Amino acid sequence: MKLLAEYKYNPTEIVKGYNDRSLKIDISDLAISEKEIPQQMKEKFIGGKGFGLRYLWDAVTPETKWNSPENEIVISSGPVGGITQYPGSGKSLVVSLTPLNDTPMDSNVGGHFGPLLKFAGFDALEIIGKSAKELIVYIDGNENIVKIFESDIDKIDSHELSEELTDRFAADEIDKRNYSIVSTGSAARYSNVAMLNFTFYDVKRQKVRLKQAGRGGIGRVFNDKGLKALVVKYAGVKSDLNNPANIAKINRAGIRIHKEINRFDTAQNNMRKIGTANIIEVMNDYDLLPTHNFKFGAHEDVKYIESKVFIEKYITQDVPDGCWHGCSLSCAKAADDFEIMTGPYKGQKVIVDGPEYENAAALGSNIGIFCPRTILELNFYCDTYGIDTISFGTMVAFAMECYESGIYTKEDTNGLELNFGNIPHTLELIHQIASGEGFGKIVGMGVKYMKKYFIKNFNADPEFMFDIGMEQKGLEYSEYLSKESLAQQGGYGLTNKGPQHDEAWLIFMDMVNNQIPTFEDKAEALHYFPMFRTWFGLVGLCKLPWNDITPQSNATSKEPAKMPEHVQNYVDIYNGVTGKDVTIHDMIKESERVYNFQRIFNIRMGYGKRINDKTPYRSMGPVTEEEYLSRQDRYDKQLEELVGFDVSKSTQEKMKALREYRENQYELLTDAVYKRRGWSKNGVPTIEKLKDLEMDLPELIEVVKEHL
Amino acid sequence: MKILKFEKELCIGCHACEEACSELYFKSSDIKKARLKITEVVDDFNIFSGCNQCGECVNVCPEGALYQAKNGVIRMKKDLCVGCMMCVGYCDDFHYHDDYVEPFKCLSCGACARKCPTGALSMIDVEVSS
Amino acid sequence: MYKLNDRDEKYVNGITIADVIKEKKFTYKKLIVKVNGKFVDPINYDNYIIRDGDDVKIHHLLAGG
Numbered sequence: 057m058k059l060l061a062e063y064k065y066n067p068t069e070i071v072k073g074y075n076d077r078s079l080k081i082d083i084s085d086l087a088i089s090e091k092e093i094p095q096q097m098k099e100k101f102i103g104g105k106g107f108g109l110r111y112l113w114d115a116v117t118p119e120t121k122w123n124s125p126e127n128e129i130v131i132s133s134g135p136v137g138g139i140t141q142y143p144g145s146g147k148s149l150v151v152s153l154t155p156l157n158d159t160p161m162d163s164n165v166g167g168h169f170g171p172l173l174k175f176a177g178f179d180a181l182e183i184i185g186k187s188a189k190e191l192i193v194y195i196d197g198n199e200n201i202v203k204i205f206e207s208d209i210d211k212i213d214s215h216e217l218s219e220e221l222t223d224r225f226a227a228d229e230i231d232k233r234n235y236s237i238v239s240t241g242s243a244a245r246y247s248n249v250a251m252l253n254f255t256f257y258d259v260k261r262q263k264v265r266l267k268q269a270g271r272g273g274i275g276r277v278f279n280d281k282g283l284k285a286l287v288v289k290y291a292g293v294k295s296d297l298n299n300p301a302n303i304a305k306i307n308r309a310g311i312r313i314h315k316e317i318n319r320f321d322t323a324q325n326n327m328r329k330i331g332t333a334n335i336i337e338v339m340n341d342y343d344l345l346p347t348h349n350f351k352f353g354a355h356e357d358v359k360y361i362e363s364k365v366f367i368e369k370y371i372t373q374d375v376p377d378g379c380w381h382g383c384s385l386s387c388a389k390a391a392d393d394f395e396i397m398t399g400p401y402k403g404q405k406v407i408v409d410g411p412e413y414e415n416a417a418a419l420g421s422n423i424g425i426f427c428p429r430t431i432l433e434l435n436f437y438c439d440t441y442g443i444d445t446i447s448f449g450t451m452v453a454f455a456m457e458c459y460e461s462g463i464y465t466k467e468d469t470n471g472l473e474l475n476f477g478n479i480p481h482t483l484e485l486i487h488q489i490a491s492g493e494g495f496g497k498i499v500g501m502g503v504k505y506m507k508k509y510f511i512k513n514f515n516a517d518p519e520f521m522f523d524i525g526m527e528q529k530g531l532e533y534s535e536y537l538s539k540e541s542l543a544q545q546g547g548y549g550l551t552n553k554g555p556q557h558d559e560a561w562l563i564f565m566d567m568v569n570n571q572i573p574t575f576e577d578k579a580e581a582l583h584y585f586p587m588f589r590t591w592f593g594l595v596g597l598c599k600l601p602w603n604d605i606t607p608q609s610n611a612t613s614k615e616p617a618k619m620p621e622h623v624q625n626y627v628d629i630y631n632g633v634t635g636k637d638v639t640i641h642d643m644i645k646e647s648e649r650v651y652n653f654q655r656i657f658n659i660r661m662g663y664g665k666r667i668n669d670k671t672p673y674r675s676m677g678p679v680t681e682e683e684y685l686s687r688q689d690r691y692d693k694q695l696e697e698l699v700g701f702d703v704s705k706s707t708q709e710k711m712k713a714l715r716e717y718r719e720n721q722y723e724l725l726t727d728a729v730y731k732r733r734g735w736s737k738n739g740v741p742t743i744e745k746l747k748d749l750e751m752d753l754p755e756l757i758e759v760v761k762e763h764l
Numbered sequence: 765m766k767i768l769k770f771e772k773e774l775c776i777g778c779h780a781c782e783e784a785c786s787e788l789y790f791k792s793s794d795i796k797k798a799r800l801k802i803t804e805v806v807d808d809f810n811i812f813s814g815c816n817q818c819g820e821c822v823n824v825c826p827e828g829a830l831y832q833a834k835n836g837v838i839r840m841k842k843d844l845c846v847g848c849m850m851c852v853g854y855c856d857d858f859h860y861h862d863d864y865v866e867p868f869k870c871l872s873c874g875a876c877a878r879k880c881p882t883g884a885l886s887m888i889d890v891e892v893s894s
Numbered sequence: 895m896y897k898l899n900d901r902d903e904k905y906v907n908g909i910t911i912a913d914v915i916k917e918k919k920f921t922y923k924k925l926i927v928k929v930n931g932k933f934v935d936p937i938n939y940d941n942y943i944i945r946d947g948d949d950v951k952i953h954h955l956l957a958g959g
Contacts, residue, residue: 076853101875140846140847140848141847141848141849233827259826259828260828293846294846294847294865295846295847295848296847296865297867303862304862307849307860307862310848310849310853311849311852311860313851313853314849314854315853317853318853318854321954323923324923324924327922335956338922338956339923340922341919341922342919342922367767374823376823376824376825377824378826381826381827381848382826382846382847382848382849382850383826383849384853386826422917462933482864505919511777564954564956567952567956568899569899569951569952569954570899570900570901571899573900603955606924606955610926610955611926612933616926616953617955621911666836676815689928734802738909739840
C-alpha cells in the first residue's frame with residue numbers, strides 16, 4: 057500500500073492508567089500530532105466518553121453538521137481500561153456528531169482497540185477532517201510509529217476486510233492476537249445508522265471477531281470522512297501495563313469475581329453459554345419482549361427463538377468468549393461455520409457474533425420473525441455491512457407497521473412486501489440498505505427520516521407517525537417495552553443521546569418489584585443509575601459484570617439492585633489503578649460532571665431541552681385499538697383505579713383518557729427528575745448545580761445562561 | 765506421570781516443602797511464592813493444595829497459555845499469559861503473588877517431597893489425564 | 895389480604911411462596927424473597943406458608959442487556 061504520511065513518537069510509560077497524551081490525525085492534510093492531556097482535563101473528564109466529549113466540543117461549532125470536516129471521531133478507553141484481571145475491562149468509547157441528529161453521540165464497544173491504543177502510547181485518538189482518498193491509519197505501539205496508507209483493498213465489508221488486514225499486518229499466527237481493527241461495511245456509504253466494528257483476535261478459533269460500536273451512525277461519519285480502517289498493534293499485554301498504584305487490590309477483586317462467576321453463572325443467567333440472550337424467554341414471560349414495532353410484549357412463537365434453541369443448535373459452547381482479556385463472564389458468543397443463505401456471501405461458512413438479546417428481539421420478535429436461522433443471518437449481515445442491529449430492528453419494524461397500515465404499497469417499494477415476519481423480503485431489504493438501492497435506501501436512513509419521508513411522499517398522518525415512530529433525539533429505541541413502566545419511559549426519554557438503555561434499566565424495579573412507587577423514588581433512580589452506569593464509559597469498563605452476575609452477599613443487602621459488593625469491587629479497581637482514594641459518591645460526582653457537560657453540549661447544538669425529552673406515545677401506551685384490547689383488563693383497571701374513569705365507555709374514549717393520564721404522568725416525572733438532577737424546569741443545568749459539581753467552566757456558563 | 769500425594773496425618777506444618785519450592789522457582793524464602801500450599805488448621809489436620817495435573821484449566825485459559833507437556837504435567841507458556849487470573853479463579857490449586865503478573869502451579873518436580881521430614885509429601889505414579 | 899411487593903393481594907388459606915410464584919408466572923430465576931423482612935431460602939419456597947396480613951417481597955434481580 058502507498059504510504060502517504062508517517063509520524064514517529066517517543067514511547068511513554070503509562071502512569072496509573074494514563075499516558076497523559078492523545079493522538080490527533082487531521083486527514084484533510086495528513087497532519088499527525090500528539091497533545092498533552094492537562095491535569096484539569098483528567099480531573100473533570102476522567103477518560104473514555106469524557107475525553108471524547110471534551111475534544112469534540114473543542115472541535116465543533118453550533119453550526120457543525122455530522123459531515124462537516126470539523127466533526128471528529130474520538131476513540132478512548134479510560135484509566136482502568138486494559139487491566140486483565142477483572143471481567144469487562146477492555147471497553148472503548150467512540151464519540152462523534154451523529155448523522156441522525158447532528159448532535160453529540162457516544163457509542164460503547166468491546167474488542168481490543170482502545171486498550172491497545174493506550175498501550176501504544178495514547179489515551180485517546182482524535183480524527184478530524186476528510187480525505188478524498190480511502191485511508192488506512194496504522195498505529196504500531198511497539199515500533200512507536202503512526203502510518204497513513206492509501207488503501208488498495210477492494211474488500212468492503214468488515215468480516216472480510218478485518219480478516220485481510222489482520223493477515224497483511226501480522227507477522228504470523230501468534231502475532232495476530234496483537235492487532236485490533238476498526239472498520240465498517242457497505243451500508244456506511246448510505247445508511248444513517250451505520251456503525252463501527254472493532255475486532256479482537258480469537259486465539260482458540262484462530263479467527264477475527266467483531267464487536268460493535270453500534271448506536272448512533274458513527275460508521276457513516278467514518279465512511280464519509282474517507283476512512284477505510286484503523287489498525288492498532290501492541291504486542292505484550294500484561295496485567296500491570298497500566299502501572300497501577302496498587303495491583304493487589306485489582307488482583308483480589310478480579311479473583312473474587314472470577315470465583316463468583318464460576319460458582320453462580322450457570323444457576324443465574326448462563327452468560328457463558330448464551331450471553332445476554334438468556335433473557336429472550338424471560339422478557340416474553342413478563343410481556344416485555346418488543347413484538348411488531350413495540351405493539352405487544354409477547355408472542356406464542358417465541359419458543360422457536362428462546363435461548364435454549366440457540367444454545368442447543370447454533371452457539372458453540374465451552375469456549376472462553378471474552379471480548380477483552382480476562383473476561384470470565386465470557387458473553388461474546390458465536391455461531392461457527394454458519395452457512396449464509398442469501399446475498400453476496402451466499403454459500404460462505406462464517407462466524408456469527410451473537411445473538412445478543414437486543415439482536416434476538418430486534419431481528420426477531422419486533423419484526424415478527426421467529427426463525428433462529430434468519431436472526432443469525434440478519435445478525436451476520438448487519439455486522440459485516442456495518443448496520444446497527446438495534447436501529448435495524450426498530451426502523452424495519454416501523455416500516456412494516458406503516459406498510460401493514462396501508463401508508464404505502466408494494467408499488468412504492470418495487471415489490472417488497474414489508475409485512476411483519478416476511479423473511480425473504482426482510483433479507484432482500486437488508487441487501488438494499490447496504491447497496492443504497494430501492495426502498496432500502498429510504499429505510500436505511502432511520503425512523504426520523506422515514507417519518508418525514510412518509511408524511512411528504514405518502515401523505516402519512518403526522519400524528520400517527522410521531523406516535524409509532526420509535527425514535528427520540530434521532531436514535532431508534534432499543535429493545536424493551538417501556539409501555540407499562542413510567543420509570544423506564546424516563547429511563548429512555550430523559551437521556552443524553554436518546555433511548556438507549558445504557559443509562560437506566562428500571563423495568564423490573566418499577567413494574568414487578570414496585571420498589572420506586574413515588575415520583576421522588578423514580579427521580580432518585582433516574583439520578584443514581586444513569587450516573588453510576590455512565591461512569592463505566594469514563595474508565596473503559598463494561599457494565600455487564602456489575603449486575604449480570606449476582607454475588608451471595610446480595611441476599612442480605614438493603615439495596616440489592618445496586619449490587620453493593622460489586623460496587624465495592626469497582627471502587628477497589630479504580631483506586632487500585634489510579635491511586636485515588638475515592639468513594640462511590642466521588643465516582644457518581646465524576647459521572648455527573650461529564651453527564652451535565654453532555655447535556656449542555658446538546659443545548660449548545662440547538663437541542664437538548666425539555667421539548668427534546670418528549671417521547672413517542674407508543675413508548676408510553678396503546679396507540680391503536682388493537683393494542684388497547686390486547687391488555688384491556690390492565691388498562692381498564694388502571695383507568696378505574698387511578699383516573700376514576702367509567703370503563704363502560706368506548707375503547708376510543710378510554711384510549712384518549714388513558715393517554716391524557718399517562719402523558720401527564722410523564723410530565724410530572726420529568727419535573728421530578730429535573731429537580732433531582734439540579735436542572736431548570738426546561739431541563740437546563742443551573743449555574744448553581746455546575747458550581748456544586750465544580751463544572752462552572754466559562755464555556756458551559758456561556759451556553760446555559762442563555763436558556764435559564 | 766507423577767503427582768504429589770499428601771498424607772495429612774503425617775504433616776507437622778513445618779512449611780519446609782513450601783520453602784523448598786519458593787527457593788527453587790523464585791529464589792525466595794517467602795512461602796507465599798510456593799506452588800503448593802499447606803494451610804495450618806487449629807485442632808485439625810493441615811490442608812494441602814497442590815495440582816493433580818487434571819488439565820481442566822487448559823480450556824479455561826483464554827490465551828491458550830496452559831498446555832499439557834509430553835510427560836502429562838500441565839505447564840504455562842509465560843509469554844502468552846496476560847495475568848488475567850482466570851485460572852486462579854477456576855481452581856484453588858493455582859496460586860499467585862502480587863509481585864508477579866503470571867500465576868503459578870505445581871509442576872510435579874518433587875523438590876518439596878524430597879525436603880519433607882515426615883514423609884507427609886511423596887510422589888506417586890498416576891495415569892496421564894487425556 | 896396480604897401484600898405482595900407492596901400491592902394488596904387476595905389471601906388464600908395455605909398459600910405457599912411457590913404457589914405465589916407459580917400464580918404470578920414469576921419464571922425468572924434470580925429472585926430474592928423476604929417475608930416480613932426475613933429472607934426465605936429458595937429451598938423453602940415449597941413449604942413456606944404465607945399468613946393473612948404478611949408483607950411478602952419477591953424481588954427480581956434483572957439487569958437488562
